[in-house]
Amino acid sequence: MSDLLANLNPEQLLAVTLPPQHALVLAGAGSGKTRVLTTRIAWLIQTGQVSPQGILAVTFTNKASREMLARLSTMLPAGLGHNARSIWMGTFHGLCNRLLRTHHREAGLPQLFQILDSADQLAAIKRMLKTLNVDDEKFPPRDLQHFINAQKEAGHRPHAVDVWDDYTRRRVELYTEYEAQCQRESVVDFAELLLRSYELLERNEPLRRHYQQRFRHILVDEFQDTNRLQYRWLKLLADEGRDGGAWLFCVGDDDQSIYRFRGAEVGNMRDFEREFKVSNVIRLEQNYRSWGNILDAANAIIRHNTDRLGKSLWTERGSGEPLRVFEAFNDGDEARWVVEEIQSLVRDGMSRADIALLYRSNAQSRVLEHQLFSSGIPYRVYGGLRFFERQEIKHALAYLRLIANPDDDTAFARVVNFPTRGIGARSLEVLQDAARTWQGSLYASVPHLAGKPGTVLGQFVRLIEDMRRDTRELPLPELVDHVLDASGLRAHYKSDKEGQERLENLDELINAAANFVAEMGADGEALAQPHALLADFLAHASLEAGEHQADAGTEAVQLMTVHSAKGLEFDAVFLTGLEEGLFPHENSILERDGLEEERRLMYVAVTRARERLYLSFAQSRMLHGQVRYNLRSRFLEEIPEGLTKWLSVPSARGRGAGFGGYFEPSRSPRVAAAPSPAQPSRDLGGLRVGQQVKHARFGQGVIVAAEGGGADARVQVNFGSAGLKWLLLAVAKLEAC
DNA sequence: AATCCTGAGCTTTTT
């Protein structure tokens, strides 16, 4: 016990040992948040205040959940009946899945319902639009998907949607139809997992009471990332502190809320504080990660945001080095500089894996990758396809889904002709019609067909039925193995000269199945029913997309967006592309509170660095096929001068003073990397970035960016109160002044 | 059924 609490700082100790009450912990970056959460769970259990079964722990990613479980297992001595695994721990979606499987009847679902990931959902929507002959130009599938998810996250079934125009009325009809289709096919999308289980708990009082009494303590990680529905879900179980509900222990950081675009609602933190009458918010402000200068910069930046709960990071470590700033001539030049610095860091003994290259948007990785590649530096890019999202894996899963649930039309449509077996668009159209007439799934409608479609489709149905029969007794990994052969997927990729990697991935799927069974190990009962276990495995595949791209060697520099860097830390961080329009991103400037979210993103980026932070920007950069001239980011200006050291001489004082001179950095001999391209010659009619201009209607302004050339030449002008405008030089009469 | 071609989109991402 004393072991458990040793080395906690006073605030951490306070949070860990807080008596039963609703609590909000504001945990700054690098303040030991996960440690507090896991230690609190261990403390609650070890002091006998609650049994593991009485704890519900919610995380945002499966990765976080696994890490927490692993740390907890080392904290709880086994054998005392304190099995960390009997804690209900997982993501909101994982927990909802568990709830819905257990009470599928009450929730109105078959036991073997399948889960659609976003891509599956989009495919389902496209299929629906096609069936209904809806013009997908008028109702773009992506928009509709977004609309439906937004409604579900607001807790609205179709009848509850506010209809304010004909367009929305039609969208609501499509929402209704989509729901019907999902129900028919026994599939559930991500938002549905949440809404269904929310409704289940809300409407079924005995069930709600049961869980309210079972869970004494609910602990929520990354609380600033919860959406409205998730918060309501928590409220249902906590019952706002009235008798019977659980105590909520929410940990989060409003300054690191960067997912508003996907529904996260920072306001939940304030609401929680108010609605649950949280009396003392605990702040974890001592940082164990970074040098003081880095924290000072982060604090200075985030101070520009209003509407914060308020927090300031500090450290017992010293100030460390100044932040290094580099102004590049263009994006390629920036990449060359990054590579040189990396080489120098590695020469000095830093591990490449401890170096991260961060950028605002994925498109920026290309130039960096190119430069790393030609310099022979191993690197690893995060993002892109994950294991269970790969084409070959999706195909294999589709066969498995058909075995578990033949009514899954999404899976049916995906593989009915893959590998190709002569089932073309015509046959499928005939089948679609039949399905509509008979009000059944595609699979179930096949027997109603005659002629050639009936024959080829009949063969496919028989194939699936044979698979189901032949795998009934097989352990999961062998089941998967069998399906890979029987479906013809293996043969197909074997004959494909570029199918080698895909074949390896298919084998990896067997491993994934084996690992899954091993994880489930303790649960003996599930093993008795291979096809029930299969459904669990499929849910696992949907809920956990798996690791990002395979690693390109272990000792590799890490490239990722700032978003994906959240929660990670590195000895050295390169924060590239610090330019207006890029970071903060131009789209965010128009959004309400968009700039504040960008600033939080900047805050997240800066606090990733332990030892050394590099900040860079380029005077010009290729974007959307055109050279763009950007100002350096306002966020750079928000860092106090004393904390930075310029490696290049600033092009001019202040921002927007034009394309100043380009200087070789005075330090380390810089290879005269490919003769720098000549200064851009742009016909801006004697105008340049930074110049004051006058416009007949908007008045005085300053040119902040320029793009295009000749007849297309455009400039962006900041007219102050009149706003930021893009103006075509050929049209707008701008007067230099 | 495979391959070529055109055009739209282009910030961030987990579940």
Place this chain on the structure above:
DNA sequence: GCTCAGGATT
């Protein structure tokens, strides 16, 4: 400028 999806072409 690059990628991806879907349509048109062979």
